[in-house]
Amino acid sequence: MSDVKLAGVSVSYDGVEVLAPLDLDVASGEWLSLIGPNGAGKTTVLRAIARLAPFAGEIVIGDQAVLSWGARELARHVAMLLQEPHIPDGMSVSQYVLLGRSPHLGYLGRESARDRRIVADVLRRLSLDDFAARPLGQLSGGERQRAAIARALAQQAPVLLIDEPTTSLDVGRQQAVLELIDELRREEGLTVIAAMHELTLAGQYSDRLALLASGRLVALGTPAEILTESMISEHYHADVRVVAMNGSGTAVVPVRR
Amino acid sequence: MQGVKVRSAPVVLRGLPSLPVLWAAAGVAALLAACVAGALMGPVHIGVGTVLRALTGGVVDPGQANILWSLRFPRVVLGVLVGGMLAIAGAAYQGVFRNPLADPYLLGAAAGANLGATLAIAFGPGTTVIGLNIVPLAAFAGAGAAVAGAYVLGQTVSGLRSNTGLILAGVAMAAFFNSVQTYVQQSQTGSIRQVYSWILGRLVTAGWDGVLLVLPYVVVSALVIFLHRRLLDAMMIGEDEVTSLGISVRRVRLIVVVAATLGTAAVVAVGGTIAFVGIIIPHTIRLLVGRSYTVVVPLSLLFGAAFLVLADTAARTILAPAELPIGVITAFVGAPFFIAVMRSTRAASL
Numbered sequence: 074m075s076d077v078k079l080a081g082v083s084v085s086y087d088g089v090e091v092l093a094p095l096d097l098d099v100a101s102g103e104w105l106s107l108i109g110p111n112g113a114g115k116t117t118v119l120r121a122i123a124r125l126a127p128f129a130g131e132i133v134i135g136d137q138a139v140l141s142w143g144a145r146e147l148a149r150h151v152a153m154l155l156q157e158p159h160i161p162d163g164m165s166v167s168q169y170v171l172l173g174r175s176p177h178l179g180y181l182g183r184e185s186a187r188d189r190r191i192v193a194d195v196l197r198r199l200s201l202d203d204f205a206a207r208p209l210g211q212l213s214g215g216e217r218q219r220a221a222i223a224r225a226l227a228q229q230a231p232v233l234l235i236d237e238p239t240t241s242l243d244v245g246r247q248q249a250v251l252e253l254i255d256e257l258r259r260e261e262g263l264t265v266i267a268a269m270h271e272l273t274l275a276g277q278y279s280d281r282l283a284l285l286a287s288g289r290l291v292a293l294g295t296p297a298e299i300l301t302e303s304m305i306s307e308h309y310h311a312d313v314r315v316v317a318m319n320g321s322g323t324a325v326v327p328v329r330r
Numbered sequence: 331m332q333g334v335k336v337r338s339a340p341v342v343l344r345g346l347p348s349l350p351v352l353w354a355a356a357g358v359a360a361l362l363a364a365c366v367a368g369a370l371m372g373p374v375h376i377g378v379g380t381v382l383r384a385l386t387g388g389v390v391d392p393g394q395a396n397i398l399w400s401l402r403f404p405r406v407v408l409g410v411l412v413g414g415m416l417a418i419a420g421a422a423y424q425g426v427f428r429n430p431l432a433d434p435y436l437l438g439a440a441a442g443a444n445l446g447a448t449l450a451i452a453f454g455p456g457t458t459v460i461g462l463n464i465v466p467l468a469a470f471a472g473a474g475a476a477v478a479g480a481y482v483l484g485q486t487v488s489g490l491r492s493n494t495g496l497i498l499a500g501v502a503m504a505a506f507f508n509s510v511q512t513y514v515q516q517s518q519t520g521s522i523r524q525v526y527s528w529i530l531g532r533l534v535t536a537g538w539d540g541v542l543l544v545l546p547y548v549v550v551s552a553l554v555i556f557l558h559r560r561l562l563d564a565m566m567i568g569e570d571e572v573t574s575l576g577i578s579v580r581r582v583r584l585i586v587v588v589a590a591t592l593g594t595a596a597v598v599a600v601g602g603t604i605a606f607v608g609i610i611i612p613h614t615i616r617l618l619v620g621r622s623y624t625v626v627v628p629l630s631l632l633f634g635a636a637f638l639v640l641a642d643t644a645a646r647t648i649l650a651p652a653e654l655p656i657g658v659i660t661a662f663v664g665a666p667f668f669i670a671v672m673r674s675t676r677a678a679s680l
């Protein structure tokens with residue numbers, strides 16, 4: 074089971090609360106997207122689940138509290154794709170993706186033939202096998218994003234946290250990345266929790282949306298329930314039209330004031 | 331992703347770093363050549379045949395045998411240990427701090443060693459402790475104290491996951507130790523020349539004592555750094571990413587820094603604060619061969635050792651019978667060579 078439960082989770086930095094106590098249940102295999110204006114606390118929620126930010130309250134994956142795990146055990150359950158992953162230019166794609174096997178190795182352990190086989194399969198799956206020997210610095214933005222996803226997949230963790238997966242990608246690559254994640258989610262039964270900036274795409278790919286504003290959860294529901302003109306206007310202070318697209322979800326279109 | 335199917339056929343994963351055989355062979359050859367040069371060259375001419383006979387237990391003139399076994403061989407071995415240690419300690423520091431300008435003295439090891447040695451030279455010349463000269467012991471203690479102080483200070487300032495806090499603590503500690511060292515040096519004018527000579531670096535010629543003093547530290551330190559080469563590679567991807575892979579940045583940094591510092595303190599204690607080796611050797615390897623620590627650690631060990639043995643040989647022969655400080659040679663030869671390598675390769679890959 075890879076359902077994720079947050080109970081009264083709050084985060085404070087230097088005494089300033091940036092995330093108010095939050096209760097949230099994400100079912101195993103679900104895609105839940107966190108949306109909200111800049112500074113709403115979307116990334117903070119992801120960082121708390123990955124234990125990159127200290128939090129109060131309880132976060133449980135399956136039936137285990139994340140605080141009860143050691144760092145490697147946590148990384149075997151939760152993989153995180155950062156918004157702007159640090160990609161070392163000189164490192165090859167295969168070496169970078171192989172680092173994703175770290176949670177399965179001892180402190181001074183070396184990767185086994187099985188680890189290399191898993192990585193080879195992930196690279197093939199993401200159409201990166203032709204790039205295996207290429208330095209990361211020679212990849213395009215979209216290829217780098219795929220390499221980062223490959224590294225997260227090599228962790229074989231059932232919960233995937235993604236922070237703004239489509240930042241700085243063109244519309245075609247945004248679609249390709251999200252389709253890929255969705256396909257992997259369905260085939261592997263991954264639980265996906267994503268911080269999403271682009272509302273139309275968030276609505277199209279997510280089962281549910283959690284709308285955060287000023288560090289508080291203000292709405293939780295299906296995309297149809299959350300992506301309303303009044304809701305977006307109130308919390309984003311934006312003038313938008315929400316347009317139904319013949320069964321392909323809704324489009325959130327800004328309109329000029 | 332629990333269900334990724336694992337194929338049974340062997341898979342060759344292209345692009346994984348490995349130590350190039352030719353470069354490893356070149357490193358061994360360079361080290362051997364440097365050792366031969368170090369044994370042959372000196373104010374007294376001794377031929378190759380004599381050196382070989384001495385090494386294989388053959389009959390050698392007692393005077394020449396004494397020069398080889400008491401002076402040149404231990405000095406060559408000491409050069410190997412000091413050069414190899416400074417080079418891999420530099421590589422290790424650059425790895426854990428993700429900072430290309432890091433060197434083994436980043437956290438104040440040199441300043442601490444200088445202060446320890448200066449105090450010993452100024453106030454206790456000729457003193458021995460359990461049969462050992464007090465100067466290297468004081469330098470070792472000073473280096474360890476400075477780095478330990480920087481670590482404690484860095485931890486209290488911002489926690490060990492912050493590179494910047496720790497580096498700034500090292501800068502502060504080095505500045506403090508340097509100021510005290512300068513005060514002592516200037517106020518004890520009788521020993522100023524000796525202090526200055528020690529600071530610029532000079533391999534001691536006290537037979538095998540120096541070798542035996544540093545050998546255990548260098549072996550343990552080099553082994554620890556060698557075993558951490560995968561984790562040093564992992565540190566290249568950034569602290570949050572490494573942490574999310576279940577690797578404790580704090581633990582890796584602490585273990586590697588302790589190991590590199592112990593080795594550095596030991597070699598600085600007998601060789602003085604020889605500059606530049608810990609910067610130019612690892613970066614030259616990165617520029618010419620590759621960035622992975624699978625490559626950088628073993629080749630830095632070999633080429634660092636060869637470089638320092640050659641530098642020491644030059645230091646004691648150029649103005650023979652007088653000796654130049656070895657730090658003058660390492661910087662004078664190393665800097666132009668390093669600039670030439672940078673200009674001929676892609677410096678951006680540092």
